[in-house]
Amino acid sequence: MDVSRRGFLKLSGLSIAALASGLGFDPTIAEAxxxxxxxxxxxxxxxxxxxxxxxxxxxxxxxxxxxxxxxxxxxxxxxxxxxxxxxxxxxxxxxxxNRVTKPRRRAPGSDHWEEISWEDALNRVAQKTKEVREATWKANDEIINAKTGQRDLLSVNRAEGIAFLGSAEVDNEESYLISKFCRIIGTPYNEHQARI
Structure with missing residues (x-):
């Protein structure tokens, strides 16, 4: 069959018009x-x-x-x-x-990640938290008394090198526990990801 370009366009237009006129085929019903x-x-x-x-x-x-x-x-x-x-x-x-389902660690200077056990990951986090807490612990803060102009030492007892960032998935009970944990380790920096 020899069809010219104009004939092809006419045939295509007629076919589309016939289908659109309602020959019993409704694509929305098939999708549903x-x-x-x-x-x-x-x-x-x-x-x-x-x-x-x-x-x-x-x-x-x-x-x-x-x-x-x-x-x-x-x-x-x-x-x-x-x-x-x-x-x-x-x-x-x-x-x-690509979803990460196991703990990974990239050693200092390394160019790749290696899988580690959950026990090893938790031990590393605990050890690093202890090291940072001890290195950044501040027992006292020097303030200037507004009335007398003298410098006084105020007991603050805080770890300034640790911060905790919360999540939108955390419920009230978990938020309470996180707040208590931050107070126990001495960090005043307890923030929520929605405010950042």
Whole structure:
């Protein structure tokens, strides 16, 4: 069959017009059916996004122990079903081959990371915390008395080389424990990531 360029365009236009006129094919129905089949047999779990302090609601669909879909929760008062790009990408983050699942250490001067055990990681963190606390401990602070103009020593007892940064995923009980921990080790620098 020999079709000219003009004939091809006419034929294409007629075909599109015939399909659009309603020959019984509606792609939106097919999409909806595919979406329902994808979620069939999954468990819907309400959750909250952890990227910032907004606390946006999400609905997670889990099938056979694996997250297969997530979407914004339309009944949540914060986001009313909408998700920002970070929250929408959580599905790809959960199963990314680049996701770090074990502790790693890069030795001083090294150009690569090496996996270490959890016990070794916790011991290293504890040892480093102790070293920094001892090196940056400040028992007294010198102040000038506003009334007399004299220099006085004020007992402060703080570790100025340690700070703690909280997370949007931390609940009230965990925040309380973190605050107590900061007081125990003597750091006054306890901050939250949403304020930074």
């Amino acid at each position: 059916k595919g979406f329902v089949l994808k979620l069939e047999g999954s468990k819907k779990i309400p959750s909250i996004c952890h990227f910032c302090s907004g606390g946006c609601g999400m609905l997670l669909y889990v099938k056979e122990g694996k997250l297969i879909h997530l979407e914004g929760d339309p009944d949540h008062p914060t986001n009313e079903g909408a998700l920002c790009p970070k929250a929408a990408s959580l599905l790809s983050v959960a199963y990314s081959p």
